[in-house]
Amino acid sequence: MSHIFPRHTKAAPPVAVGGQGCYMIDGNGKRYLDGSGGAAVSCLGHGDAEVTAAIKDQLDKIAFAHTGFFTSEPAEDLADLLIANAPGDLDKVYLVSGGSEATEAAIKLARQYHVERGEPQRRHLIARRQSYHGNTLGALSAGGNEWRREPFRPLLIDVTHIDPCYEYRLREEGESAEEYGRRAADLLEAEIQRLGPENVMAFMAEPVVGATAGALTPAPGYFKRIREICDTHGVLLILDEVMCGMGRTGTLFACEQDGIAPDIVCIAKGLGAGYQPIGGMLCTSKIYQTIAEGSGFFQHGHTYLGHPVACAAGRAVVSAVLNRGLLGRVKAQGVKLTAALNERFGQNPHVGDIRGRGLFQALEFVADRETKAPFDPALGVNAKVKKAAFEAGLICYPMGGTVDGRSGDHVLVAPPFIIEDDQITELVDKLEVAVTAAVGG
Numbered sequence: 001m002s003h004i005f006p007r008h009t010k011a012a013p014p015v016a017v018g019g020q021g022c023y024m025i026d027g028n029g030k031r032y033l034d035g036s037g038g039a040a041v042s043c044l045g046h047g048d049a050e051v052t053a054a055i056k057d058q059l060d061k062i063a064f065a066h067t068g069f070f071t072s073e074p075a076e077d078l079a080d081l082l083i084a085n086a087p088g089d090l091d092k093v094y095l096v097s098g099g100s101e102a103t104e105a106a107i108k109l110a111r112q113y114h115v116e117r118g119e120p121q122r123r124h125l126i127a128r129r130q131s132y133h134g135n136t137l138g139a140l141s142a143g144g145n146e147w148r149r150e151p152f153r154p155l156l157i158d159v160t161h162i163d164p165c166y167e168y169r170l171r172e173e174g175e176s177a178e179e180y181g182r183r184a185a186d187l188l189e190a191e192i193q194r195l196g197p198e199n200v201m202a203f204m205a206e207p208v209v210g211a212t213a214g215a216l217t218p219a220p221g222y223f224k225r226i227r228e229i230c231d232t233h234g235v236l237l238i239l240d241e242v243m244c245g246m247g248r249t250g251t252l253f254a255c256e257q258d259g260i261a262p263d264i265v266c267i268a269k270g271l272g273a274g275y276q277p278i279g280g281m282l283c284t285s286k287i288y289q290t291i292a293e294g295s296g297f298f299q300h301g302h303t304y305l306g307h308p309v310a311c312a313a314g315r316a317v318v319s320a321v322l323n324r325g326l327l328g329r330v331k332a333q334g335v336k337l338t339a340a341l342n343e344r345f346g347q348n349p350h351v352g353d354i355r356g357r358g359l360f361q362a363l364e365f366v367a368d369r370e371t372k373a374p375f376d377p378a379l380g381v382n383a384k385v386k387k388a389a390f391e392a393g394l395i396c397y398p399m400g401g402t403v404d405g406r407s408g409d410h411v412l413v414a415p416p417f418i419i420e421d422d423q424i425t426e427l428v429d430k431l432e433v434a435v436t437a438a439v440g441g
Contacts, residue, residue: 019046036397040414043270058312074311088261091285095306099242099268100134102279110202116294122201146405162187168353181219202236207254210243214362214410223258236263246270250331250358276313334358350439374408381409389434
């Protein structure tokens with residue numbers, strides 16, 4: 001009898017005992033192709049010698065230094081490395097232990113920024129439906145997935161949500177991609193006007209939506225219009241790149257491909273590649289200086305901020321991504337993965353959409369391809385895909401509620417950046433087995 005409180009009380013997962021490259025190994029010796037990097041975390045795969053050496057080396061120096069008293073070399077180095085490669089005016093890094101902490105910090109910083117600049121009435125945060133920003137109460141409030149929010153609704157802060165940029169389902173007949181992108185972005189303008197521009201503090205969005213909508217990419221021009229709207233009204237733009245950032249889509253920061261820069265950006269997952277729990281919130285010098293020249297104190301914090309060992313891992317991971325040519329590799333292997341998914345599933349009557357960027361891609365399942373009608377949630381299509389894939393030796397990331405938080409199913413794939421051509425074939429082969437078992441071919 002295990003004393004672990006598991007994610008699901010009616011499931012007994014196998015024990016992970018080893019990892020080699022793109023594979024994980026359980027206690028029975030079974031090998032699984034890690035086709036989703038856990039949850040888009042293991043970007044370097046398992047057993048990276050340079051990263052583990054960096055962690056061991058740091059442990060020999062100092063394991064912990066509380067940021068109320070000290071900074072540390074790996075924290076300073078990691079911050080320098082991130083800012084040297086960050087877009088726009090991002091200039092300061094607040095290092096935390098994961099994505100939920102990063103988005104929580106971003107929300108609080110946005111609020112404190114406006115308070116300290118003399119606009120305390122700015123209290124509204126706007127986000128998008130079908131987004132996911134973490135599971136702490138503030139982050140969950142920002143998230144737009146109804147299934148996740150429902151049990152905790154009485155505890156959540158008041159955040160308003162607009163439609164996502166969801167071209168597959170929301171683009172109208174005869175509307176160009178650019179026209180749709182403009183219309184989708186203008187929903188933010190309308191919501192700001194409804195709330196009163198003087199009352200809105202920030203807009204939060206994922207450049208490429210991850211867990212809840214399955215690698216949902218923005219329409220052309222969408223984020224440029226979003227940036228323009230935020231600038232017009234003095235609203236901060238917070239981008240959540242916890243899942244899609246750190247090289248996952250082919251650039252270190254996902255927003256680079258949309259030609260914009262945020263005021264605040266949240267990163268995690270691939271920042272530590274699973275070797276250590278670490279996340280970060282980056283902000284512009286303007287935001288930082290407002291705090292520095294005002295109270296001088298960000299009213300927020302956690303015990304393990306800037307943990308030296310976690311920062312040493314993060315420094316090694318980001319260095320590997322930048323110095324091993326992995327960004328180019330993500331783009332190249334992403335093209336191959338897209339082609340393989342389209343070749344295998346492009347004519348499947350129950351695959352409505354194949355989408356994504358780089359090594360961050362997804363299939364959306366439908367009961368009827370012509371009408372785009374989703375499967376009845378009672379069928380549990382996403383759970384069937386996950387189970388069949390796992391039995392076949394593939395770790396992937398299926399989810400339900402794709403359309404509106406209740407109906408719809410998709411499967412996300414986000415393999416390590418080191419995936420080889422034959423492993424892309426293996427991923428698609430095993431995914432086909434799972435999809436056929438769940439919805440047919």
